[in-house]
Amino acid sequence: EGLPTLSLSVLQYGTAHWELAHVQRRGLDRDQGFLLELRPVANLPASRLALTGASVDGAVADLLWVQSRYESDAHLVFVPFSTRIGELVVAPDSDIVGFGDLVGKRIGVAGGPDSKGWILMQRVAADQGIDLAASNQIQYGAPPLLSEALKRGRLDAVVTYWHFAARLQAEGAGRSVMPLASLLAELSLEQNLPVLGYVFRADWSAEHRDLLARFASAIRQAKAELAADPAAWDGVRALMRAPDDRVYQALRNGFIAGTPGPLDDRRIASLRQLLALTGADRERIMPPSLFYREGP
Amino acid sequence: MLELSFDGRGFRQPVLGAIHLRIERGDRVCLLGPSGVGKTTLLNILAGLDPVVLPSAFTQGSDLRVGYLFQEPRLLPWRTLYQNLVLVGAKREEAARLLSQVGLTGYGNHYPDQLSLGMARRAALARCLAVAPDLLLLDEPFASLDAERAGELQALITGLLDQNPAMAMVCVTHDEADAASLAAQRWWLEGAPARLRVEGGGESAGRRSTAAGPDSQNAGPLWAEARGGEGA
């Protein structure tokens, strides 16, 4: 019926799907005058591939990846989605309470050495004079495998995505030592920086400024509704794969807690500083223009 | 109808020396010689199978229709006897007739591995006759056969040759009696590298055993010609 469409690749059971599904269910996209088209994919690489191959307009990605694409001359516009970085989880009866206790322990890291939470942790630990990578037995692996290994006592601690952490905690199989976002304070950065976002190819978004704005406000509205009204989650619950109410609660609260504030100059500067701290080439950090701001 | 001139070079071990030979329509030749002298090699050359002998060695006759009874049966083991015969162009009834002529009535649906060696060799002979050849190459057609059966087959071949005077034949045998009754010409292969000695003549086996038909140079299918003659 002539509405412009915006297509996104999204992990079927990813957290972004929750709010996007809400948008679709409530028709928030139509209200804003566009059609949201979701392309479910099975995992993160698939989602990135879809974006790179221009099969979709946008995808969910983390800031570090956007930066690395920028460094190889693929410019992406970053629309904030979530501030959750991940968590450090240990077994419930573990005596680990901070970095100091991690020395010599077996640590599992979800995603691999370039996982942003892990990089931040190493960074902060280094400031405290601890070389995490050198003094530990590090095991990279897929997050579900790490959760299993923790449950079976094969690892002492895991650095994993927040929703895996929430599940572990709700099941009583793990205890969160700290959300990794709290490390930002240690590095004297702004709190609650959005490190996950919807990203769109820069050339595409240049041609579709208006569409992007409509999308952003649809998302904002969805977040607000989800935060305000627990009943709004009923439609999302099937996507959360929560085996019981405790996990469901934990996931819901975790999601709401990750809602980012709008970007302004200070926060953008902080984000760019964060990129620098995590090892990006200081000469080639994404320019502020690639961070999407609300309003005109 | 076939003329070959080959200087013997090319073999890793010199099997055959220089060879010059001519085969005319209607020639009936027996090829004799000790085991391992090169008889099969010579038949392969005549059939155009030897990679060492270039087609240019054939002054004539490299496109003859050849029926070759190999020294081993070389039937397709995964095809029945009928299928083996039909594959070379025989009609089904023709195949049945040929099989019964070589004493294999009722074996048409057998696979070669279900036959004794002597039976398989007879089936191969039937296949060789099925192609209505201009040139019949037989490598020991009567080996592995009892005297009675051998006599029958010899009669069959002689009969066929008599019916088709234009058909030429080269037959390897070790049996003097066979040689005497089958062929007018004898070629001896001797020595290493082997030389061809033609009994009672020069290097060429040009004399025909039976005077027959017009000596048309490679013209038309000889078999059909012969058939026509038969009906007349």
Added chain:
Amino acid sequence: MLELSFDGRGFRQPVLGAIHLRIERGDRVCLLGPSGVGKTTLLNILAGLDPVVLPSAFTQGSDLRVGYLFQEPRLLPWRTLYQNLVLVGAKREEAARLLSQVGLTGYGNHYPDQLSLGMARRAALARCLAVAPDLLLLDEPFASLDAERAGELQALITGLLDQNPAMAMVCVTHDEADAASLAAQRWWLEGAPARLRVEGGGESAGRRSTAAGPDSQNAGPLWAEARGGEGA
């Protein structure tokens, strides 16, 4: 030394009928019969190769050392002649001697595919003699050979048999002359299913052609016994 009693059941197509036979040490038997009658089948049975004939059919002799010249050479194509002979237990010098006895001097390092069929069959004969058999089974040993070579081999075999009086032999042939000079006994296979007819006697081929050695029942290696007798 070998006694077989088989009622002919088990063959899909009845090749052989009921068969009762006895072979004593020193027996020399020629097996005759038309092509396809079942001669090879019988030899396979005697060699213990036929899956249809249970070992229980052998009243005696299922553990004899057999030298079997198959109707086809059945050499291992990926092994040289020497290797083929050494594989069945011959020493290297013995292999060389045997090869030269069958007229293949200098071919020890050839692969079977590099030989003519007659040569390969001779190599197979050499292998068959290399095992110092109690029982020698020969399936048309002189097929594909010229008369001269056939004579030589016949002399070789006769000599060997004379040296080893305890060795038994069953030889398939289509040649009456061969049969006459090689063997005292003749077995005829006839009909379908084939019956064994022993020339000039009952069902058993129990008479030996050459009076020799003590009739010890399967005791000790016969070949060694014969050797000893030779030296004395």
Added chain:
Amino acid sequence: MTAQARPAGWAAWIALPVLVAVWMLLSHLLDSSLLPSPAAVLQTLVEQASSGQLWHHLGVTLYRVILSFVLAMVLGVALGFCMGRWATVNAVLDPVLVLMLNLPALVTIILLYVWMGLVEPAAILAVVINKVPNVAVTVREGARSLDRKLEQMATVYRFGWPQRLWDLWLPQLFPYLMASARGGLALIWKIVLVVELLGRSDGIGFQLHMAFQVFDVSAILAYSLAFIMVVQLIELLVLQPLERRAHRWRHPEVTHA
């Protein structure tokens, strides 16, 4: 020694029940969600089937498998045959074959998806490119082992191309073709899984990986088994009858009364 007699009918029904029994026992002993019991897997299977999900994804995957299988077999057999038959062709193409054979599926898939977009032809092409060298390598060995004596026979008796193909070469290549068909079906299905994983929104690979994200082992097993059952059907209804037919000439005498 070589008991080539037809095996008894019950023989095929031993191994699977034993396997299921062991699985049952193990899952009972471990009592973990990571090894669900056969009953649980069956239940998942039934649920997925009755919701229609299973059929949809199975159908899509089967379509991809069969299409790429046919393409890969045709190309691979042609390539392998030529390479086995003509030493020069082989010498020229062998380095490329080694390259293609060992190029990780991931690389081809990524490159094709990036260049062609996440479209169906890219998926199929990726699978075909990954499979062709495997078929070629096997068939090449077959083509090298062709019987030269029968070849001579065919030359003398002037076999045409169809006859050479059908009556001379095919029966000789048959065991190699069967080996590559069996191994190939398995390999292709595995590559299709990766292809679906990386860039399709349906198919069993997609479902499997989604189940993996949430560690739903019972769904993983249910979907794997669904496909394996299809292959087992193909095996029983197509491959084994074909094999029996093709092997008829080999041991025709063994069926004794």
Added chain:
Amino acid sequence: MTAQARPAGWAAWIALPVLVAVWMLLSHLLDSSLLPSPAAVLQTLVEQASSGQLWHHLGVTLYRVILSFVLAMVLGVALGFCMGRWATVNAVLDPVLVLMLNLPALVTIILLYVWMGLVEPAAILAVVINKVPNVAVTVREGARSLDRKLEQMATVYRFGWPQRLWDLWLPQLFPYLMASARGGLALIWKIVLVVELLGRSDGIGFQLHMAFQVFDVSAILAYSLAFIMVVQLIELLVLQPLERRAHRWRHPEVTHA
């Protein structure tokens, strides 16, 4: 017709240069970071090599590949041989073989990692389990095609086991073994990649995955090529000489003066 003559030495040097030239041209035309030029890939390769990274990961992967290759070949050949030779063994085990053959690598890997932990033996075992059925399927065809007449000969002449194995069966199985060795090396390396990707912290698969995260195609190609070069070396130094030796009997007459 069948030009089985030894091919000229230059033949092996055509395809790769052509391929590289095409690649060069394409990368020049596209001018995208998604298809880096050969020079760029070479540079990455040299960088990784001089930093020692390459050798470390290549070594680890090679160790895993070789260990699982040897294990899988031994088990697979034994299994395939028995199944090809005894129809009853085949009837019993065939359903299991089909099952194992088509069980996605992902499934075995996940289950083993979960049960045994993210340890090296789990990785190796997962690869072996994935590869054994492939070898078995190929070798089974070989064992089915063994020459019965030679078998009879061996029985009459009382070949012992070593002789049957070495002089009778091995030469007949050789083409099948070559096919599974070649296909097998490739398959194993591909499975090792997945294994490394899911639960190991070193090896080329791990590196590939890292490069893939950031679409560093040049690193992806560099690491893939490094491994392919190793396989090409194995091909030239081990497999092809072996093949020439084993084929010596086949066409001994073709080297004519």
